[in-house]
Amino acid sequence: MSVEKPKYLQVYDAIKYQIRSQAYRVGELLPAEAELCEQFNSSRPTIAKALNLLSQEGVVHRKAGFGTQVLPPQVEALKIGLLIPQLAQTEIFEPICASITECAHEAGLHVIRPPELGRSADFRKMAESLAAQFISMKVNGVFFTPIEYIPNHEEFNLAILERLSQAGISVVLLDRDIYPWPRQTPYDLIGIDNIEAGFVVAGHMISNGCRRIAFVSEPNPAMTIQLRQIGVREALIQNGFSTRDLRTVNFESEHPEAVVETLRREQVTGVVCANDVTAARLLRIMVDGGVRIPEEMQVCGFDDVKYASLLAVPLTSYQQPCLDIGKIAVNTMIARIQHPEGPTHRTTLKGRLVMRDSAPARRS
Template sequence: MNVSKPKYLQVYDAIKYQIRNQTYQVGELLPAEAELCAVYKTSRPTIAKALNLLSNEKIVHRKAGFGTQVLPPQISALKVGLLIPQLTQTEIFEPICSSITECAHESGMHIVRPPELGRAVDFQKMAESLMNQFISMKVDGVFFTPVEYIQNHEDFNLRIIDRLGRAGISVVLLDRDVYPWPRQTPYDLVGIDNIEAGFMVAGHLIGNGCRRIGFVSEANPAMTVQLRQIGVREALIQNGFRARDLVNVSFDAADPKETVDALQQGDVDGVVCANDATAARLLRVLVDHGIRIPSQMQVCGFDDVKYASLLTVPLTSYQQPCGDIGKVAVNTMITRIQHPDRPAHRITLKGRLIPRNSSLHPDRVGAAVVL
């Protein structure tokens, strides 16, 4: 306890913390005032003052002759943090966070957003810093996107979740799990089905007549990218090809011509890129080297970022339902805080394919439809 605080506030903080970390469950009666006096070595009026403060905040309900009962959290009193250290690295996170903030506001929930992040930030240190801030602020929950591309990332992310849990803070994962598929952590997760997304994009190319599909990503791709790759392979199998027919090519920004050479050597006529950022750079290199898009090679990406339709060759992309992800994430968090013992839910939302010139037949170039 913080001895600089009045005794009743020390007791208030201690009991509130125990309610948040579920030492005292919703619906459970707190120990009698006499017992609390013994536990906290203080007087009955001091205990009563602390309990009245908790009652005024609707954390507990006091009734003479009955006792003090723990109430379900009130939505309007909830404070939830956004722990997304790599917010600036993937464009979809900003609209998802905006949707979370808007939906939370409508529900009366307060969202604590991280500070503006620079591109060169140490994401591991940023995650630890945000975690410590949220613990010290005693938030009720945290939306967490596990950190990628760091050493021992699984152990690091699990430590973050464990620390939050021990502080009584609920966690809802966004976009990705901590473990590689098919292993799953026992936490709520909201995102898209990346396998289904990869399946849809590859099926679009095969339906356009492509007979040799390539998958282009940076070296050591994220798990979400690997799942998209699994979906592409499944599309090949279900359309009479073999999984090993997929041509996997690493995109090296330092030597992009090597990527073009690998695609041409593999006779690739349809390319699925890991994301729009990779697709945009690849399109530029292909055009610079005289490859006609889409007549010689069709190209697709994922996420439908803002610039996808503005490229020299407008890019076909799988659009994530960012607004819906935010709405579902808020509802999932409210339910998790109010019902901490319920089984974890993994919610996958369906996106849509936005075909543009990069994968349309010549007689349809310029059209844009939604699938």
Template sequence: MSSEKPKYLQVYDAIKYQIRSQVYQVGALLPPESELCEQFKTSRPTIAKALNLLSDEGIVRRRAGFGTQVLPPQVAALRVGLLVPQLSQTEIFEPICASITECAHESGMQIIRPPELGRAQDFRKMADSLASQFISMKVDGVFFTPIEYIQNHQDFNLEILERLSRAGISVVLLDRDIYPWPRQTPYDLIGIDNIEAGFVVAGHLISNGCRRIGFVSEPNPAMTVQLRQIGVREALVQNGYRTEDLQTVNFEAEYPENVIQSLQQGQVDGVVCANDATAARLLRILVDRGIRIPGEIQVCGFDDVKYASLLAVPLTSYQQPCFGIGKVAVNTMIARIEHPDGPTHRTTLKGRLVLRESAP
């Protein structure tokens, strides 16, 4: 090493060269400071100064009690926004966003989560405002969950996408597309295979001996819920039933007797609920009416949210792989930013059915 430079710069140059020549791979930890002191024959403050310089440039990340980790090149400076307006309405988005934040941090990517995200009830106004914020901030990318249950939601979501794209911002969709299935927008999308999820849940009920399957959801269900219903129908067909055998029931909380009446008239003994929130309310109604679960009727949900195991009758639920969704979403975003003209990637992750007392 040249003696013309200060010692900390000599150390900085040497470690930077080792990283670029892949002596230390991306994600690897550098040796402890004590070993670096011995390697470079210098003091700990000098080593710390060199590592801090590497950290400031986004080449490594330092964490107390963890060490100094090599970051992917050209990722450290990336800033990506979360545009998930209905975060507070759908419990599954919180752990997915937490996973995105954690995995992005490990990659050196900065996630921007505005404080108002998910708090306001005017989701249209929130999405419009957040899109404007991200454009003015000149972020590199945005994770976007299209808004449902607003007037002209498809046109509004497309407008958001077009505004972000015109600003040169990469977009990765979470959970769902803008168009009804099977039509697709030309954007990357990360989520679960909802058809497969519905197939698995219904197949479990059939294997448990259920012969009359019901699908319970709120009126005008989201596209993801409709896909789960398609999966349930396919499970029926593959087990020798007709698609017409599926009893579809609208869940209207203000008319609980109608829900019970529909299930009893259809002699339903196995219920697939659109999600855990619907399943939790249905279970409460069934328990209050003295209907034995799972003796008289078995109930399953989707998402395996944190309260699913804490209900009066712990709920069997299809668990979304939230950490995996976050990790794949981050990797997809990095790839999209680095290769903006690359082919569209649609990644569906496989979850698992968590068995509990409602349908053991």
């Protein structure tokens, strides 16, 4: 004697068959629950139970206020790791990772963000531990941001890449490459065009009347910061200045007042900071030292972190398109997993300058 399946399993089987036979294609929304209730002559809890089961299997994705979307069968079981040891120390990575997580979820991927992504200062040990975890978990891909400011960082980062690659794990780099520009590793990379960013920031200051511009960064800056400095130099050249007109000033944490003294002595009127962190610290010293901003000096940063608008003098900053970086990173990862031998993709996105009181919009 056969036992009839529960109604929710009958609905589950029917919808799954429709999806597999492409009655509903990848990316399309299933009919609303009310329509499915009528179609299958079932109650709403029964329909919801069937859809939840399909969601748990990665066949569909349910989102309140959006609907139930059909997922690609190729990516329904993919696991992706975030290997960003300096996440807690670099604020810009938090919104990028949030975007990756959201976009990956919508595509049916499972993002693994281990608890080790904390505030430990031992980035080498953290990266090695995460790489080992991802390998043991047999993830399909890893988003990796190479570590900076450690001894022999190039060799260390290459060793991490080698371990992941030998385990058959696809890797997409975020924000930066391992080699100094213009050398490139044969891995996909997603980030902003830092040269263009520096060009835009310096061009804004020049259009505001700044004739003596300084680039302020910590000693031995990262490659991304060096690229921003290249963009600043190019803006000077294209506006009739010489590269010798650019002052480069190290921000020494132990003697921050010396930076302001140097800027005043050099009669600098426009200060381009390597990032918002440096700009925030410099602005504090400037305000305490009586520098009139923007009348005496204009200041710009990069990244437009969440506190940029909350400083004593709200900061003009080049905003990274974090949402778009996350979306493209996920799409790139899916393509890399599906086509591991495909050509390397390098995607550089354009951000925008957010103008505030430290370097306001062009004055007439």
